[in-house]
Amino acid sequence: MTAYDQLMAYQRETSALAQIAGRLGWDQETMMPRGAAQQRAEEMAAIEAVLHARRSDPRVGEWLAAADGAEPVQAAQLREIRRAYDRAVKIPAELATRIARVTSEAQGIWAQARSDEDVAGFLPVLTEVVNLRREEGAALAQGGNVYDALVEDYEPETTGEQIAAIFDAMRPRLVELRAAILDRPLPRGLEGSFDAHKQMQLSQVLALAFGYDLARGRIDKAVHPFSSGSGADVRITTRTNEADPFNCFYSTIHEVGHAAYEQGIDGDYALTPLGRGVSMGVHESQSRIYENQLGRSRAFTGWLFERMRETFGAFGIDDPDSFYAAVNRVQNGYIRTEADEVQYNLHIMLRFDLERALMAGDLQTGDLEAAWNDRFASDFGYAVDKPSNGVLQDVHWSVGLFGYFPTYALGNVYAGCLHGALRTAVPDLDAQLSRGDTSAATGWLKEHVQRHGGLYAPREVIARASGMTPSEEPLLTYLEEKFGALYAL
């Protein structure tokens, strides 16, 4: 066997073990008995230790040094393995252990603090998490930018400065669009109660309509919807709220976007480093284009309107145009996960600027709440009323996910680029969507994005698919046109 073949055989086992760790995470959120949490923590720690040892195994370094990857696919495999190996060996085992321990504790402290509206109670452990991640970032950056080194984990080959350039161009136009919309009357919402079991049934219809392959997946409920797994076993979760079926349906379509990416990857890449989505941003581009540009379009909501009438009977809205407006209502709200297409990115930019300043040492955790509240008031025009609606609302920072937030808005930007190209490639897209037929759209995305898995770097796969350097312009134009028409601006 060549060094490349040995490396790939070893890597295949590592990928299989990583799939197992992912399945445990799924189980924990869907099936695990509540009394098993402590034992499960030990199980997770044991398999993570196995994975860390494998990723930083000296043999990987030796195989990488000896391996010849002339073919583009081989070169990409080696690039991904090298990235993981370089990162793994740069982080001292002792630091990795401390981060795992502190973030595990911090998550519980955060949950309690959020429930108690007690920012001060969260600050000590948050400070510890921030310091540990800055230490990790410094070990990875080796003199370079700490925040960029952390972003690299979620969005390879993308810097904070590149992201800031995009976000700075978006922010004034989104603030202006939001203000104009909120000057107009609020469209009617749904009325009544929507049976949870029927929501799950229609969820499955929607998942199938968007091409989700149930022979290689399944749909369950979880408190926070997610997609999990790669290749032949990609599972999604959703949730039900009897007052708000859109939460269930659009969570489902969103997670189907993630799952379709994993299910759509070239089967030859299964259980290799290329056999999963290349970055969080590209992943989010798929979930967002499924959910928003396709799922919240006038054409598709017309079809959904009929399905909802069949399923639930009357619900206070009697025509598809009003239904479309209800699906796309823009209203004040503090919570990122409940935000509409227009305001969502403002929530992200707020977090991006604050966490980047934290990692640079330009903002101290003691000043974080004030900075959050100032920024929120400036962009949204009203004050945060309590920490659970502000700085304590998200789990991410407690578990050390600095560098992750911007990928949500990058995903929207990428979705905007892809949507422009998709509209050109499929001129009668709306006619298809109005029949509930997404196959041309999802087929185009599979062909141009999903099947490549990790073959191309994130910005490259978007550029190849959309035929343009990734830019915020298509997303902004789309939002201004869509909501300009909806709200008669």
Place this chain on the structure above:
Amino acid sequence: MTAYDQLMAYQRETSALAQIAGRLGWDQETMMPRGAAQQRAEEMAAIEAVLHARRSDPRVGEWLAAADGAEPVQAAQLREIRRAYDRAVKIPAELATRIARVTSEAQGIWAQARSDEDVAGFLPVLTEVVNLRREEGAALAQGGNVYDALVEDYEPETTGEQIAAIFDAMRPRLVELRAAILDRPLPRGLEGSFDAHKQMQLSQVLALAFGYDLARGRIDKAVHPFSSGSGADVRITTRTNEADPFNCFYSTIHEVGHAAYEQGIDGDYALTPLGRGVSMGVHESQSRIYENQLGRSRAFTGWLFERMRETFGAFGIDDPDSFYAAVNRVQNGYIRTEADEVQYNLHIMLRFDLERALMAGDLQTGDLEAAWNDRFASDFGYAVDKPSNGVLQDVHWSVGLFGYFPTYALGNVYAGCLHGALRTAVPDLDAQLSRGDTSAATGWLKEHVQRHGGLYAPREVIARASGMTPSEEPLLTYLEEKFGALYAL
């Protein structure tokens, strides 16, 4: 840290990883999408390879050589670790990996073959499994008996010859008892259809009545009911047949017996070698005494009769004595898992003799179906009508479980011994069972058997609990008295 402490810390991670492998097995039978089988086979192979490498790690040998285990618990831990280490180092890693991969695939092929009544479709992979296990047995036996070496995996310190001696003593009395019973009129059975959802609801009532802790477990459906996991996460499965609710209820009680053993082990042993049932035979003694000596007693069936009337209304049987007779009907039937207490052991002896011959090389897989059908006709007096009622009925051989079947009948023998001692210790047991109260019985079993986990060798824990050298006599006496009375022999 002492060598003992180092060994135990290492072992704790190994136990956690073994729990993960078990959870994957559970997932495969309950939740896994059907298209994921091939990928899952690779995942299972990867974690089995990790486990094998850890069990045979040279450091374990060094720690074992240096460890001091003067305390009984420490000595027992070392005994169990040594047993696993000695076995693991004898099995080549490559063979262990192949067995894991082939048996994972074979299980799917078996399920398809059973559904298609296609023995020929199953034979190639069965032959592969048989050959791999014979190879493994030869590596373990090192010149000794191949079958005994495999039995050791499930029932330590027990040989095929010892088992054959017990079975030979049982067989004539069981054949005679069976023949006498089948000469008598068949008691009435249940009439009507029993809603599957209501069966699952009453299953949960029964599981709780037998002390199953749902905070550390869950109940799902599977084709072949099983219990899975140790410590804080012990899951059971059952199945429903609308014509035969007893199948569901007694499968549930049976699996609760297994699960109660795992849930009842001293918490200090969690994630150590002592933190699981010591053998399959002792495990089966718990499942069988729950299911039969307790669950099928006149006293408990009186309580179940009332619960079934509440749940299902009328079902053609109007008094508890007739209900007791219906629960304990002895009639012709092909399926081991549906067999009554009298005939069950005859099904096991058939499998024991065939698999012992397969492993000895005295029987070829191509002749297996004929051998099965001949033996069945000889013991039961009529012919097997189709493979799913014969040689294809059990999953065990497809997953390589040779040496496992006899532990079912050993468990019945052990249950007989325990039942005698339990009746002496709890004189008013029937009064309690007639109220649906199993707590004194299950408490006694927890105290005398379950809490010890792997502390004592299989025959020792039965001897300590029952106060006698394990023997088939109590079981046979119990069966002859119970069925003698029921059938007026």
